[in-house]
Structure formats: C-alpha cells, structure tokens
Amino acid sequence: MSVSGTQREAGEKWIADFYHLMETFDFGKWTETCLAPDVAFNFTNMPPLKGHEGVLSVFGQLAGGVNRMTHELNDVKVLPDRIMAASTVNYGFINGEETSMKAFGILHKGPEDGKAKRYDIYGDFTPVLHILAALQTKA
Numbered sequence: 259m260s261v262s263g264t265q266r267e268a269g270e271k272w273i274a275d276f277y278h279l280m281e282t283f284d285f286g287k288w289t290e291t292c293l294a295p296d297v298a299f300n301f302t303n304m305p306p307l308k309g310h311e312g313v314l315s316v317f318g319q320l321a322g323g324v325n326r327m328t329h330e331l332n333d334v335k336v337l338p339d340r341i342m343a344a345s346t347v348n349y350g351f352i353n354g355e356e357t358s359m360k361a362f363g364i365l366h367k368g369p370e371d372g373k374a375k376r377y378d379i380y381g382d383f384t385p386v387l388h389i390l391a392a393l394q395t396k397a
Contacts, residue, residue, distance in 0.1 A: 259338050261336050261338055261369055265336065265369040265370060266369065268336075268369045268370055269334075269336030269341045269369035270334050270336060272341065272367075272369070273331070273334055273341050273343050273365070274331065276365070277329040277345070279292065280317075281327050281328055283320070283324075285314055285318065286310075289310040289313050289314060290310070291373075292373060292374060293310065293313060293373055293374050293377060294373045294375050295310060297309060297310065297312075297313065297373075297374060297375060298375065298376040298377070299312045299313045299316070299376075299378075300378040301316050301379050302379060302380060302381065302382075302383060304316075313377065319387075319390060322393075323390045323393045323394075324349055324352075324390075325350055325351065325352050326348070327348070328347070328348045329345045329347055330348070331343055331344075331345050332344045332346060336369050338368060338369070339366060339367075339368060340364055340365060340366045340367065341364075341365045341367065342362070342364050343362070343365075344360070344361075344362050345361050345362075345363070346358055346359070346360055346361075347359050347360075347361050347381075349386055349389075351389050351390075351393065353389075353393060353396075355389050357385045357386060357389060359381055359382060359383065360382075361380065361381035362381060363377070363378065364376075364377070364378040365377055
C-alpha cells in the first residue's frame, strides 16, 4: 500500500516540523503538539515507556547539558501508518564539546494524522550520555 504525493509531502513536512520543534528544547510543547497523550515510547534498549511523562523522562536528561541539537534528515519514508526517518543528529554541549550520531526514528501515525501513537528511536547514544555524565561530575 502506498501514499499519494500529497500525503507524502504532508508526512515529510510533519517529520521536519517534529524535529525542528524538538530542537527548540521546549519538550513540553513538543510532546503536546506531536505525540498522543498515551504515546508508546521505545528508546533504544530501554524498557518501553508510556505517555508524555515517559518521553520527557528521557529527553529531560538533555536539559542543562546540551545547548544545541540539529537533525539532518538523510532518508524519510512516508507509509500509510508510519513515518520513518534516518538522520544525523548533531549535539553541542555547554562545555563547547560537540558530537554527532546516526539515529533512526519511527513515528506510528498516518501522513495526515496530527499526533503519533507510538515513537521508536534506534541509535547508539553512548557518546551523548558520556559527555552528559562528565558534565554532571564537574558540576
């Protein structure tokens, strides 16, 4: 099953807006705007989390340590029931360090739906977590 050109464009715009809003670090607004209140959230190898609180518990770890985050979309696939995005994520930290990583996100929503019902993220976040841990020990 495929999507129409209009649906593909709507899905591509939605995922670009999704990442741009994430990059503002207003995670409350981001979750309210893009994710269903009872969203199922799967972050790498962590146990599944549920709802905005679960998403915020992960992304809240960036607060205070990361001052810049950008997503370069490398490949986007819009399907009838999900949008998949391969990206390069660039992080800038308050101590001047920078790191980049590859990530793959799957948002379970139709191209014209407003909010995702499920959000899966795959990637090796070790470099990001390592720098955040070093910043915490210096604080």
